[in-house]
Amino acid sequence: MSTETEFTSRNIPLPIQREVRQRxxxxxxxxxxxxxxxxxxxxWxxxxxxxxxxxxxxxxxxxxxxTAGLLPKEVVAYANSDPFNLRKGASKPYNLHFAGKTAEIVVGGNSFTCEDHGYGTAMVPLSVDGTPLIGLVLTDGHLLLNLVVFDECNVPILHIKNNQLLYSIEPWDIQLVGKKLTVREAARKILIEIEFMPPNKVIINKGRFLRNGVEVLIRPSNILVTNNNTLISGCRAHNCFGGLILGYHEKPIGGFMSISGISRYLGSRTEALKFEKESMSKFELEETQSV
Ligand SMILES: [Zn+2]
Known part of the structure; x- marks a missing residue:
């Protein structure tokens, strides 16, 4: 179904813009x-x-x-009938331009900063069961941001892998406007809002990180682990490898807060991991194809 509005203004009404994005x-x-x-x-x-x-x-x-007439109207119409991302199941990878010898990630008002100490300095502000959900590596002037957002079924829907942004087409809405990326699960329900501030800063003010039945909510002034009501606010971690480290980690990570035994929202961890492996391989396949 299509929303139709007759307008003398060139400004496209927002619900129509969203419908176009989804399609x-x-x-x-x-x-x-x-x-x-x-x-x-x-x-027009x-x-x-x-x-x-x-x-x-x-x-x-x-x-x-x-506009120049080099791309025929018919080619655009054909692409419109079979959009690139829908065909691939994921977006075309987009490279974020990060660089520097220092970096800052602000998550729910908590600040994580680090300096390049050589040999690939790393920082993991958020990790669940050995999967770094937010992390970065500083090496030789390169700043590599890594971030992964899973949905409730452990399916990755947004992935930043060494600065390369990639998303699945599953969410209700995804918008990159200016430096801000917003992913919505439903109308007025934000899954994550990330502000990229190149060369070396990232701000996450809203978010819902899910992993193996662990839920971490990011609000503008705090981080809440809903499984056990842990609230983190106003923290400043400098050159600290780990931030909030939740669940089981084969190689223990020293974090300013580590909670290993954490209650889960769904099934057993084995079940969750099995499920996740299946969905991961699907996503990686799509990712390879879209490169
Ligand atoms: Zn294009």
Missing amino acids: CGFGCVVCGMPLYEYEHMEE AEVKRHVADEITLLCDQHHREK
């Missing part, structure tokens, strides 16, 4: 790039209306090619 798989329909513009496939001057089905997403390059 196009949150990326340029031609190449999958998560940075895009809304493009009326029919000439002629139609002067915003109909979701008549609007598509094009990245800057493909938009300019379309």
